[in-house]
Amino acid sequence: AQSVTQLGSHVSVSEGALVLLRCNYSSSVPPYLFWYVQYPNQGLQLLLKYTSAATLVKGINGFEAEFKKSETSFHLTKPSAHMSDAAEYFCAVSSGNTPLVFGKGTRLSVIA
Amino acid sequence: DGGITQSPKYLFRKEGQNVTLSCEQNLNHDAMYWYRQDPGQGLRLIYYSQIVNDFQKGDIAEGYSVSREKKESFPLTVTSAQKNPTAFYLCASSTTGRETQYFGPGTRLLVL
Numbered sequence: 001a002q003s004v005t006q007l008g009s010h011v012s013v014s015e016g017a018l019v020l021l022r023c024n025y026s027s028s029v030p031p032y033l034f035w036y037v038q039y040p041n042q043g044l045q046l047l048l049k050y051t052s053a054a055t056l057v058k059g060i061n062g063f064e065a066e067f068k069k070s071e072t073s074f075h076l077t078k079p080s081a082h083m084s085d086a087a088e089y090f091c092a093v094s095s096g097n098t099p100l101v102f103g104k105g106t107r108l109s110v111i112a
Numbered sequence: 113d114g115g116i117t118q119s120p121k122y123l124f125r126k127e128g129q130n131v132t133l134s135c136e137q138n139l140n141h142d143a144m145y146w147y148r149q150d151p152g153q154g155l156r157l158i159y160y161s162q163i164v165n166d167f168q169k170g171d172i173a174e175g176y177s178v179s180r181e182k183k184e185s186f187p188l189t190v191t192s193a194q195k196n197p198t199a200f201y202l203c204a205s206s207t208t209g210r211e212t213q214y215f216g217p218g219t220r221l222l223v224l
Binding site for chain 2: 009034036041042043044045049094096097099100105
């Protein structure tokens, strides 16, 4: 069975600082990995996904994530935080033809 | 525009009442999903359907029921057996079980 662990339920960064949101996964087969963003009272929007092609994946809004098989990680980064990045971020994993399994989410706050 | 619609945006339930949340998609996706979101608990899978006239229980199916009579529609009924229904409910769809899920805007259910 697959699982996802997001380290840190809340991360706070200053505007212009590096954003790093951590995600570790467990999967018995090569996984597909996803990062989603959710703004208050809205649905989830896909930021980026990994499907066994390039290990460095670029997404929308300047975010990127690197798949590291040896560390079973898929951390999300952005070089410079913007106030509009404040939201909740979810990592998800899929193995085989089964529904995505989501982490519990990390709330990102950006301080001016 | 292709996408997923959920209605209503807010729904109020009285004690002992069943209520139905609507989810419609025009993305021609085979798979559809219902999630419940509570603060700090991430997304929990209620039911999913990978094909018309078939659906499977997720992690928290008790007190909920679904139907999938049409490819485009996957309504969720919150029955009176669900003792703590107050939550944000999200519907999603995808081409297959492991591919990107696309989310609707959500329905917030409140108990009177």
